[in-house]
Amino acid sequence: MAAENYSMVKALNEALRRSLEADPKTLVMGEDVGRLGGVFRVTDGLHKDFGDARIIDTPLAESGIMGTAIGLALRGYRPVVEIQFDGFVYPAFDQIVTQLAKMHARALGHVKLPITVRIPFGGGIGAVEHHSESHEAYFAHTAGLKVVSPSNPVDAHWMLRQAIASDDPVIFLEPKRRYWDKGVVDPLGEAPAALHAARVARPGRDLTLIAYGPMVKVCLEAAEAAAEDGHQIEVVDLRSLSPVDFDTLEASVKRTGRAVVVHEAPVFMGMGSELAARITERCFYSLEAPVLRVGGYFAPYPPSRVEETYLPDLDRVLDAVDRALAF
Amino acid sequence: MTVESTAGAATAAVPELVQLLTPEGERVEHPRFSLETTPEELRSIYRDLVLVRRFDGEATALQRQGELGLWASLLGQEAAQVGSGRAQRPGDWAFPTYREHGVAWCKGVDPLNLLGMFRGVNHGGWDPYEKNFQLYTIVIGSQTLHATGYAMGITKDGTDDAVVAYFGDGASSQGDVNEAFTFASVYNAPVVFFCQNNQWAISEPTERQTRVPLYQRAAGFGFPGVRVDGNDVLACLAVTRWALERARNGEGPTLIEAFTYRMGAHTTSDDPTRYRIADELEEWKLKDPIERVKAYLVREEWADQEFFDAVDAESEQLARRVREGVRNMPDPDPTSIFENVYAEGHALVDEERAQYVEYAASFDGSEEVGEGR
Ligand SMILES: Cc1ncc(C[n+]2csc(CCOP(=O)(O)OP(=O)(O)O)c2C)c(N)n1
Ligand SMILES: [Mg+2]
Numbered sequence: 209m210a211a212e213n214y215s216m217v218k219a220l221n222e223a224l225r226r227s228l229e230a231d232p233k234t235l236v237m238g239e240d241v242g243r244l245g246g247v248f249r250v251t252d253g254l255h256k257d258f259g260d261a262r263i264i265d266t267p268l269a270e271s272g273i274m275g276t277a278i279g280l281a282l283r284g285y286r287p288v289v290e291i292q293f294d295g296f297v298y299p300a301f302d303q304i305v306t307q308l309a310k311m312h313a314r315a316l317g318h319v320k321l322p323i324t325v326r327i328p329f330g331g332g333i334g335a336v337e338h339h340s341e342s343h344e345a346y347f348a349h350t351a352g353l354k355v356v357s358p359s360n361p362v363d364a365h366w367m368l369r370q371a372i373a374s375d376d377p378v379i380f381l382e383p384k385r386r387y388w389d390k391g392v393v394d395p396l397g398e399a400p401a402a403l404h405a406a407r408v409a410r411p412g413r414d415l416t417l418i419a420y421g422p423m424v425k426v427c428l429e430a431a432e433a434a435a436e437d438g439h440q441i442e443v444v445d446l447r448s449l450s451p452v453d454f455d456t457l458e459a460s461v462k463r464t465g466r467a468v469v470v471h472e473a474p475v476f477m478g479m480g481s482e483l484a485a486r487i488t489e490r491c492f493y494s495l496e497a498p499v500l501r502v503g504g505y506f507a508p509y510p511p512s513r514v515e516e517t518y519l520p521d522l523d524r525v526l527d528a529v530d531r532a533l534a535f
Numbered sequence: 536m537t538v539e540s541t542a543g544a545a546t547a548a549v550p551e552l553v554q555l556l557t558p559e560g561e562r563v564e565h566p567r568f569s570l571e572t573t574p575e576e577l578r579s580i581y582r583d584l585v586l587v588r589r590f591d592g593e594a595t596a597l598q599r600q601g602e603l604g605l606w607a608s609l610l611g612q613e614a615a616q617v618g619s620g621r622a623q624r625p626g627d628w629a630f631p632t633y634r635e636h637g638v639a640w641c642k643g644v645d646p647l648n649l650l651g652m653f654r655g656v657n658h659g660g661w662d663p664y665e666k667n668f669q670l671y672t673i674v675i676g677s678q679t680l681h682a683t684g685y686a687m688g689i690t691k692d693g694t695d696d697a698v699v700a701y702f703g704d705g706a707s708s709q710g711d712v713n714e715a716f717t718f719a720s721v722y723n724a725p726v727v728f729f730c731q732n733n734q735w736a737i738s739e740p741t742e743r744q745t746r747v748p749l750y751q752r753a754a755g756f757g758f759p760g761v762r763v764d765g766n767d768v769l770a771c772l773a774v775t776r777w778a779l780e781r782a783r784n785g786e787g788p789t790l791i792e793a794f795t796y797r798m799g800a801h802t803t804s805d806d807p808t809r810y811r812i813a814d815e816l817e818e819w820k821l822k823d824p825i826e827r828v829k830a831y832l833v834r835e836e837w838a839d840q841e842f843f844d845a846v847d848a849e850s851e852q853l854a855r856r857v858r859e860g861v862r863n864m865p866d867p868d869p870t871s872i873f874e875n876v877y878a879e880g881h882a883l884v885d886e887e888r889a890q891y892v893e894y895a896a897s898f899d900g901s902e903e904v905g906e907g908r
Contacts, residue, residue, distance in 0.1 A: 243810040244738035267708035267744050268675055268736050296674065299710060334604050337658045338673050476883060505891070506883045510872045512604055512655030517869040517891075527894065 211394035217387045219361035220250045220326075222395050223368035224288065228258050231286060234372060237264040237273060238290030238326075247292055248328060248387055270296055274303035274325070278311070281321045288372055294329040295338025301346070308377045309352030324371045324378045329357075330422045330472050331519055332385035334512040341509060342473035347379045348450040348482075355449040356403060357381040359424035361391030363400070363407075363447060370403040378403075381449075383422035406453035408460065412442035415466040415532055418457065418483060420446035423470045423520060430525040439533065449479055457483070458490045465496040466532045470520050475503035497535030502528045552762050552794060555769040558822045560830025562769075570773040574837035580768055581832060582846050583617045584825045587637040589850035590646045593857050594636075594653070598803045602861050603653045607634045611766070611798030614824030615731050617641055618771025619699060619793070622779055625667065626696040630682035633671045634731075635701050642668040646853070647860040656867055676702060676709030679728065683715045686724035686782070697725040697782035699775070705736025707752065708744045716756040716788070725782035727775060728753075728790045731765060733797035738810040753790035765795030766824040796822075869895065 214222065227234050236251055236258075242265035245252030255263040266273045270291060277287040291297045297304070304325070311319050331340030347355045354376050358364040364382065371378040401407055409424060410431050417427040424445045431441035444460055446452065461467045467487050469480035480501035487499050502520045510518050553568055572580075591609050598606040609616060612634070620641025623629065629638050639649055643666045651657040652671060659670035672678040682700030689696050706712050707730060719726050732749055734741055745752070753760030759781075763774045771793055778789035796819040800807050832838040873888035 239736075240738045242738070245809070247737070247804070265739050265743055268705035268739070269708040269710060271710050272708065298674075334655060336605055336652055336655070336673060505872060505887045506881075507872050507876045507887075508658075511652070511657050511867060513866045514869055514872055518872055523898075524894075527897075 211392050211397070213390050214361050214365070214393045215388050215390055216358075216361045216364045216382070217248055217250055219365035219391065219393045220368055220382065221252055221254070222393065223365045223372075224251065224254060225257075226395055227288070227369055227372040228254065228262060233284060234286045234288065235262050235264060235280065236288050236290065237266050237277060239266060239268055239273075239292050241265060241290050246290060248384065250326070250382075251290065270298075270300035271303055274300035274308065277323050278303065278307055278321060281323050282319065286322045286372065288324045288326060291325060291327045293335075293339045294327055294341035294343060297325075297327055297343070304347070304353070304379075305350050309350045312376075313352060320375045321377050322372075322375045324368070324374075324380050326368075326380045326382060328384035328387070329381045330383050330385060331509060331515050332422065332472075334515070336512070337509070340512075340515065342471065342504065344379075344381055344449055344471075345473060345478050348479060353377055353379055353450065354404070355379045355381065356447060357383065357421035357449060358447065359383065359386065359409075359419075359421055359445050361389060362393050363445075365393045365395065366399040366401075367403055367447065370399060374403065381421060385422050386425065389425070401447070404448035404451050404453060406447055406456040407445045408442060408456070409445040410441070410443040412440035413464055414440045414442075415468065415529055416442045416444055416457070416460045416464045417468050417470060417525065417529070418444045418446060419470040420449060420479075422472060426520060426522060426525060427470055430522050430529065433522060433526060434529055439529070441529065452483070452486075454486055454490065457487060461487050461491045462494045465494050466535070467491075467495075467499045468502060468525070468528045468532055469499065470502045470525055470528075472504050472519055474506050475501045476506045478503055497532045500528045500532050552764050553770045553774055554764040554767050555773060556767045556827050556831060558766070558827050560827040560834060562831060565770070565773075568770065568773040568777060570769055572769065574832075574835070577828065577832060578838055578842060580617065580621065580772075581825070581828045581838070582849070583621070583637075583640060584613045584768065584828060585846050586850050586853055587613050587617060587640050588825065589854050590640070590857060591636055593854040594650060595799070595803065597650075597858065597861050598653070603650065603803075604655045605653050605802055605804060607653075607802045608799040609634050609636050611796045611819065611824070612731055612733055612793075613637050614768035615729075615765040615771050615793035615795050618768040619729050619775040619791070622772050622775035623699060624696075624779075626694070627779065628667045628669065628682070628685055628696070628698045630669045630678040630685070630698065630700045631671055632675075632678065632701055632703060632706070633673050634703075635671070638699075638701065639668055642666045644668050646857055647864075650857070650861050651864065654861060654864055656864055676706040676711035676715075678702070679706070679712045679715035680718070683719045683722075683724050683726050686719065686726035686788075687722050689725055690722065695783040697727065697779045699727045699729050699779070701729050701731065703736060704730065704732040704734065704741045704744055704749060705739065706730075707749050716753070716758075716790075719788040720756045720758055723785070723787040725785075726788050727778040727782060728788060729775065730790065730792045731795055732792050733765075733795050734815075735797050735801070735807075735811070737801045737805060738807075740811075748792065750790055750792035758788045758790065760790040760792065762792045762794055765793030766819075766822045766827075768824060768828060795824075
C-alpha cells in the first residue's frame with residue numbers, strides 16, 4: 209500500500225493495526241474500544257479483525273485498566289491502553305505514578321513495562337467539563353515515564369508505532385482537536401525521526417516558537433502571519449516532552465536569540481517553565497530577550513463558550529512574539 | 536430485617552424483581568413492599584413523568600439545533616428517577632450523575648439550571664444547598680463517596696435526614712463506588728445507593744461490568760440489596776421510601792438496583808447502532824414507564840381525557856419555556872474564567888486577570904479579541 213491521505217484518527221488506527229500484526233503480544237485495552245471502536249473511532253475495525261482476546265473492552269475502572277495492564281506486561285504482553293478522555297486518567301494516576309513509572313527501578317531492571325497509554329488531550333472541541341485537560345506536566349514530572357505528543361497525522365502514526373515498540377512506559381498524548389486534520393502517511397515507509405527527537409517545523413532566524421501537540425498548528429499560522437510583517441519565525445515541534453530534545457532547541461535558539469514557548473496547559477509550573485529555564489542555562493549569552501511563555505490561565509478549564517479566551521490563539525502568540533522582538 | 540442479597544438469593548436462577556405496576560398497567564401486590572396511593576397522587580406522578588420526558592425531548596432537540604453542545608437523555612429512565620425522587624423529603628440530599636434530570640425535577644430544581652453545562656456557559660453553577668441537589672458529576676462514580684461522606688455528617692449531627700447516591704451500571708466497577716460501599720457500611724451511613732442499571736455503559740453491556748446481578752453486590756459489603764423494576768414508578772417509590780426509612784432509623788445503607796433501559800443514545804454524540812440491536816429496544820418499548828401509569832389511571836377511571844390533554848398542554852408550555860430560556864442564555868463574560876477559583880483569592884489569579892483585561896483592552900477600537908484565529 210502506498211502513501212495515503214489520512215486523518216490523525218486513521219493514522220493512529222493504522223499504527224495500532226500494524227503493531228497488532230507485527231507482534232502477537234500487543235493488546236489494545238480500554239473503555240468502548242471494542243465494537244464501538246472508541247469514542248473517537250481510533251480503534252475502529254480492530255475488534256472485528258483481532259477479536260476479543262486482543263481488543264479488550266474493559267470494565268469502567270481506569271485504575272483497574274492501568275493496574276491490569278501492568279500485570280499483563282509482567283506476563284510478557286505489550287498493552288496499549290486507551291483512556292477515554294484526559295480528565296478520566298486520574299483514577300489511574302496512582303497506578304501510573306507509583307507502579308508504572310517506578311517498577312523498573314524497583315526491580316533493578318529485571319522488570320520491563322512496555323505499556324503505551326494513549327490519552328486524547330487538550331481543548332478546543334466545545335466539550336463539557338473534564339474533556340479538555342492538558343495534564344502533560346504531571347506526567348513529565350514523573351521519572352520513569354516517557355511522554356510524547358504528535359502534532360500531525362504522520363507523526364501520530366510513526367510515533368505511536370515507536371511508542372508501542374518501546375520497552376519503557378510511554379504516555380502518548382493525542383491532540384484531540386487535531387484528530388480530523390489530514391496528512392499523507394505511508395505505513396510501509398520509514399519513520400521520519402526518532403521518537404524523542406524534536407523537529408524544526410518551519411525554519412526562521414528571528415525567533416524560535418516552541419510548541420507540541422495541538423499548539424504546533426497555531427504556531428505555524430503565527431509564523432506565517434509574522435512573515436507578512438517581515439519577521440522570520442522558526443517553529444520547533446517538540447514532539448517529545450520527556451525526554452526533551454534540548455540539543456535541537458539549543459541550536460535553534462542560539463541562532464535566533466529569542467524563544468517563546470506555547471502550550472494549552474496553564475503557564476504556571478507548565479512545560480514552558482522547564483523549557484525556559486533550560487534554554488536560559490544553555491543559551492544565556494545568545495539570548496536577546498527573556499524566554500516568554502504563552503499558555504492557559506491559572507484557573508480550571510472553563511466552560512466551552514469561553515474556551516477560546518482560555519486557549520492560546522494566533523493573537524496571543526503574536527503578542528508574545530512582538531514583546532520578545534521588542535526587547 | 537430481611538436481606539435479599541444473601542448467599543441463597545445469589546444462587547437463585549431468576550433474581551427477584553420488585554414490581555407493583557405491570558407493563559400492562561395492572562396493580563400487583565408485593566409481600567414486602569406495599570404502597571398506598573391516592574388517585575390524586577397518581578395523577579401527580581403521571582404529570583411528573585410526562586413533563587420530565589417532554590423536557591428531555593426538548594433538550595435533545597435543542598442539541599440538534601446547535602443550542603446545546605451535548606445532551607445526556609434520560610429517555611426510558613423516567614420512572615426510576617421520578618419514583619426515587621419523590622420518595623425523598625426536602626431535607627434529603629441527592630447526589631446525581633449527569634443524567635438525573637427527573638430527580639432534579641422532583642427536587643424542585645428549575646430544568647433550565649441543568650442546561651447551562653450542556654450549553655457550555657457553566658459547569659453546573661446551581662447552588663446545591665437550595666434544593667439539596669448536588670451538582671452533576673461527570674467523573675464516573677466520584678459522587679457516591681461525596682454522598683457517603685455527607686451521610687456520615689448527618690449521623691454526626693443526629694438528624695433524620697438521608698442521602699440518595701445515583702450511579703449507573705458502568706459506575707459499579709469504579710473503585711470510588713466500591714469504596715463508598717465500604718465506608719457507608721463501616722460507618723452505617725444513612726445513604727441509599729440508587730443504581731440505574733440501564734443495561735449499557737456507552738457501548739458496553741452490563742455483563743462487561745459484573746457476573747452477578749448488581750444488587751447482590753451489597754451482600755458482600757454487609758447491607759441489603761434490592762432489584763426493582765426500574766420502569767415501574769410505584770415500585771421505585773416504595774422501595775426507595777423503605778430504604779430511606781431504614782437510613783433514618785439508623786439501619787444504614789441500602790443498594791437499590793433499578794432495572795431499566797437507556798432508550799436513547801448514551802449522549803447526543805453517541806451512535807448506538809454500532810453496538811446494539813434494534814430488537815432489544817423494541818422489547819423494552821413494551822415496558823414503557825409512562826404508558827403503564829396511564830393505563831392504570833384509565834382503567835381505574837381516575838383520569839379522563841381532559842386531564843391527559845391538560846398535562847400535554849402543560850408539557851408543551853414547559854418545552855416552550857425551556858426553548859426560550861436556553862436561546863436567551865447569555866455567554867459568560869471572558870473574565871468569568873478568573874472568578875471563583877478560590878474562596879479566599881489568589882495572587883496569581885489576580886495577576887493573570889489583570890493581564891488578560893489589559894490584553895483584551897489593547898484590541899479596543901481595532902478588532903475583536905481572537906478574531907485572527
Ligand atoms: C472516570 C470516568 N471514566 C470514563 C468516563 C467516560 N464515560 C462517561 S459516561 C460513561 C459510561 C457510564 O455508564 P453508566 O455508569 O452505566 O451510566 P449511564 O451513562 O449508562 O447512565 C463513560 C465510560 C467518565 N465520565 N468518567
Ligand atoms: Mg448504564
